[in-house]
Amino acid sequence: MNSGKPDKIIRALSQFRIEIPSWGFANTGTRFGKFVQAAAATTTEEKFSDAGQVNLLTGACPTIALHVLWDFPNGVQSVDDIHKFSECYGLRAGSINPNLFQDQEYKYGSFGNPDASVRERALQHTKDSIQIAKGLGSRDISLWFADGSNYPGTANIRQRKRWFEESLEAAHAELSEGQRLLIEYKPFEPAFYHTDIADWGMALHLARYAGPQARVLVDTGHHYASQNIEQIVAWLLSEERLGGFHFNDRRYADDDLTLGSIDPYQVFRIFHEILFYEWETGEQTDIAFMIDQSHNLKGKIEAMIQTVNMAQELYAKAAIVDCAELADAQKSCDLVRAESALQDAFATDVRPVIRDWRHSKGLPENPVEAFRKNGYLERITKERCAKNAGSVSSYA
Ligand code: RM4
Ligand code: MN
Ligand code: MN
Numbered sequence: 001m002n003s004g005k006p007d008k009i010i011r012a013l014s015q016f017r018i019e020i021p022s023w024g025f026a027n028t029g030t031r032f033g034k035f036v037q038a039a040a041a042t043t044t045e046e047k048f049s050d051a052g053q054v055n056l057l058t059g060a061c062p063t064i065a066l067h068v069l070w071d072f073p074n075g076v077q078s079v080d081d082i083h084k085f086s087e088c089y090g091l092r093a094g095s096i097n098p099n100l101f102q103d104q105e106y107k108y109g110s111f112g113n114p115d116a117s118v119r120e121r122a123l124q125h126t127k128d129s130i131q132i133a134k135g136l137g138s139r140d141i142s143l144w145f146a147d148g149s150n151y152p153g154t155a156n157i158r159q160r161k162r163w164f165e166e167s168l169e170a171a172h173a174e175l176s177e178g179q180r181l182l183i184e185y186k187p188f189e190p191a192f193y194h195t196d197i198a199d200w201g202m203a204l205h206l207a208r209y210a211g212p213q214a215r216v217l218v219d220t221g222h223h224y225a226s227q228n229i230e231q232i233v234a235w236l237l238s239e240e241r242l243g244g245f246h247f248n249d250r251r252y253a254d255d256d257l258t259l260g261s262i263d264p265y266q267v268f269r270i271f272h273e274i275l276f277y278e279w280e281t282g283e284q285t286d287i288a289f290m291i292d293q294s295h296n297l298k299g300k301i302e303a304m305i306q307t308v309n310m311a312q313e314l315y316a317k318a319a320i321v322d323c324a325e326l327a328d329a330q331k332s333c334d335l336v337r338a339e340s341a342l343q344d345a346f347a348t349d350v351r352p353v354i355r356d357w358r359h360s361k362g363l364p365e366n367p368v369e370a371f372r373k374n375g376y377l378e379r380i381t382k383e384r385c386a387k388n389a390g391s392v393s394s395y396a
Helices: 005-015 044-058 075-089 104-108 116-136 157-172 200-210 229-238 264-281 300-319 323-331 335-347 351-360 367-373 376-389
Strands: 028-030 033-035 063-067 092-097 140-143 180-184 214-219 242-247 288-291
Touching (some): 005 300, 005 351, 044 063, 044 075, 044 300, 044 367, 044 376, 075 116, 092 116, 092 288, 104 116, 116 140, 140 157, 140 242, 157 180, 180 242, 200 214, 214 229, 229 242, 229 264, 264 300, 264 335, 300 335, 300 351, 300 367, 367 376
Parallel strands (some): 063 092, 092 140, 140 180, 180 214, 214 242
Antiparallel strands (some): 028 033
8 A cells, every 4th residue: 555545544534424323223124024133233222322321432423413303202302312311322414304205194295295284294293303303403404205196197296396495494493503404315115106396407406495504315226227326425515515425335225224334436536526525625515424224134233333334344445545646637638547536546455554443443344243242232132132022013
């Protein structure tokens, strides 16, 4: 490895943070049923405890994303509990995710529902979520909508767009200075004909409509196969509306597989676009890196640590792209030299430097192995297995 590269990697690792989702530690499955794991978290406190393990072993995950319906059973009243868990497990509350898809009222949509009282309820829930975020000192409110329709002709698409504009604008008005609304898009599922916020262009339009503190959230699993995600990232950076990511990998649809398990070069290219932007503009970006994965078959904590490892590796690789060389090659249309600038960095084995960095921070050099040996999994398996055994896995 050239001199200078290890320093770049160390600098990159020292600033790299990635948020883990509370829901990633609970039992999940597919639409055919839930798979129950004996060690899965069954309460919000257990989710904090598990996320605390990931942070303890990686040193890169000081915040936990929370889902309002699942983690705040008493709404704003639950904020005190979350403060206690934060203190106890050494994690701060990260993004707050309103839940606008699970209640029966949302069968035909939330902000896009033709019934004004349902739209009002959804807006109120979003406002409450913003209050929760304020109470916790959380900056980001992440909005994902299941809204859409299953059959042609059944929804007034233009009208629903206007309702979304109105509600998002009203939600934005509740933000305090520094808070942000992150708007997520998804092309299909659960709706299979049209989704109200189907792609990044629609999310960008709505973010602009909502106000200056709204941004687009890119969930890497929410694209059609072969879509060029790093181009979307580059455009959103250029428009100064890239708010954050939900990282996961996919092969077919919104598979929520472990980051980089299918296509690590894709994630590398996303990180590269961000770091290239920073190099070119001299500006430090402020983008929330978050994980949104559902590990149905892998052990949940282990899979989360594996994800953080992979994210660190790919970010470190992107940090050693020779940007000056790349810019020069692009300018002279030297295609092979430009492409090689990416390929050389991607092919570099950054793991020895990452191990050194961990060592210098008092972190285990191999966090997955350390987790397997530290006894935490055995302990929680014993504590939780009876509760999980009683968990319902069938839909019928
Ligand atoms: C969606 C989307 C959201 C997540 C829900 C549970 O597909 O990715 O971010 O909150 O799933
Ligand atoms: Mn997501
Ligand atoms: Mn998703």
